[in-house]
Amino acid sequence: MRIQLFVLTLVFLPVKLFSQGCCSGGSGSPIAGGASQGVLQERQMEISGNHQYLSTDRFLVKDRDTASLFDNLNSNYLYIRLAYGITEKLTMSIESGYFINKTQYGLERKDTVISSGIADLILFPRYNLYTRNTEHTKTEITIGMGFKIPIGKYNDSTVVYRNPNTGVRYYTTSPPTIQPTNGSQDFIFYGFLFRGYTEKKCRVFANVLYIKKGWNPLGQKFGDFSSVGLFASKTIFKKVGLTLQLRGEHVSKMQYDKNVDMLALYNIDVYSTGSRKIFIAPQVSFTHKNIVLFTLYEYPLYQYLNGTQVGSQHQITTGVSYRFFVKNHKID
Numbered sequence: 618m619r620i621q622l623f624v625l626t627l628v629f630l631p632v633k634l635f636s637q638g639c640c641s642g643g644s645g646s647p648i649a650g651g652a653s654q655g656v657l658q659e660r661q662m663e664i665s666g667n668h669q670y671l672s673t674d675r676f677l678v679k680d681r682d683t684a685s686l687f688d689n690l691n692s693n694y695l696y697i698r699l700a701y702g703i704t705e706k707l708t709m710s711i712e713s714g715y716f717i718n719k720t721q722y723g724l725e726r727k728d729t730v731i732s733s734g735i736a737d738l739i740l741f742p743r744y745n746l747y748t749r750n751t752e753h754t755k756t757e758i759t760i761g762m763g764f765k766i767p768i769g770k771y772n773d774s775t776v777v778y779r780n781p782n783t784g785v786r787y788y789t790t791s792p793p794t795i796q797p798t799n800g801s802q803d804f805i806f807y808g809f810l811f812r813g814y815t816e817k818k819c820r821v822f823a824n825v826l827y828i829k830k831g832w833n834p835l836g837q838k839f840g841d842f843s844s845v846g847l848f849a850s851k852t853i854f855k856k857v858g859l860t861l862q863l864r865g866e867h868v869s870k871m872q873y874d875k876n877v878d879m880l881a882l883y884n885i886d887v888y889s890t891g892s893r894k895i896f897i898a899p900q901v902s903f904t905h906k907n908i909v910l911f912t913l914y915e916y917p918l919y920q921y922l923n924g925t926q927v928g929s930q931h932q933i934t935t936g937v938s939y940r941f942f943v944k945n946h947k948i949d
Contacts, residue, residue, distance in 0.1 A: 655759050655809060656745045657702030660943045663710075665698040667936025675928045680921045688724055690794060690927055693717040694736075696936075701943075705745075712739040713768075719795040730775050734797040738766045741805065755813040763805035771800025771833055792884040793839075794927070800833030818852040835883060836874030840891050843867050858902040860913075868892045870923060889924025896929070909938040 657663060672691040676683050695717065700710035714736045721730045741763035749756045773796055774788040793799060806829070811822040828842040843866065850860035870891035879885040900913035915932040922928060 655757055655811060656706060656708040656743055657700060657940070658942075659702050659705045660945060661702040661940060662943055663698070663700040663938060663940045665700070665936065665938040667696050667934050669694045669696065669932065669934045671932045673927055673930035675930045676925065677920055677922045677928045678925050679923075680919070683925060685724070686925070686927075687728075688722040688726060690721050692719040692795075707745075708743045710739075710741045710743070712741060713737065716769075716797050719797065721792065721795050730791055730795055732770070732773050732791060732795045732797060734773075735769045736767075736797045738768050739805070740764045740766070741807075743807070743809075753815055755811070755815065757809070757811040759809040759811075761805070761807035761809075763807070765803040765805060765828075767798040767800050767802065767833075769797035771796050771798050772835060773797075790883050793837075799830075799837070799839050800835065801831040801837075801839065803831055804829040820848075820850045822848045822850075824848075836877050837879070837883070837885070838872040840869030840871055842869075856904045858900075858904065858911075860900040860902070862896075862898040862900065862913075864896045864898065866892075866894050866896070886924060889922075889926050891923040892926065893919075893921045894929060895919040907940045911936055911938075 670691070670693055672689065674685060674689045676685050693716070694714055696712070696714035698710050698712040700708055702708050716733050716736060719732045723729055741761060743759050743761035745757060745759050747756070747758040771793075773791050775791045776786050777789045778787040779785070780787075806827045808825045809822065810824070811820065813820040824846045826842070826844045826846075830839050830841050832838045844864055846862055846864040848860055848862050850858055852858050868891055871885070871887050873879050873885075873887055879887050895918045896915050897918055898913050898915040900911060902909055902911035904910075912933070912935040915929075915934070917929040920928045
């Protein structure tokens, strides 16, 4: 199959579940399945990586702007995925990432909190349920079920006071918005529908994603995440792909141990968790032989946040994908 067909159907875009409450909960790390992923061909391998920059200084009460509680929240994240086509229907991928920084700038740049480090390990198999090729069209249906394992920090702390006489430092747990991971083991459920029109060099596809969050050791269960994405793409000049994505997402409210004061101990306002959002994301990609370069910008069209939370604002992702076939060595 020509690489142009894979440009926008197999390149991955991470989901950023960045915050779930102002100065409060959030998964903090992108995980697999944000865009459409089909399956690779048998013995085909893919090495993919991207850099994601996120920045926001917007605060909302429900769907209305409100006063800022800090100046800015931003992160720089490196993400890598290794995928292999075990059969023509089954693909297995291993994915992880590293935060160069997650930074929360306090008002007037005071009380700045910074974190960094490795995030999660994701095991994500995908299986092709249905494929039908005709002279003019190609149709695919793919499902996946993955598992997220936290390997980074979820209870990192920040110095809040240093005694000038004794030099003793006092710490408090940093807000989950800047922790590299939320510390829970999560299940990922995924579905992908693709329809390509060969002669017109255009494609339409859709995906659904549901992430069942687990409990972490701190007695926290961040809200389950669900999303539906619709995509339309077109190849121009043989090597350039244009895609437009419309995505809706829902994050449930946080559950927690009622015997623990989440606000005092972990900077989490449990009443300011959960959201509904709609995003639009234009993407441009360039293909040369087995290499795909891509960049996209995700912009929120609508946001409804429970309580008072920091909202989404700017997210830019740039990455590269390389595919090749692994030779099947025969033993005489």
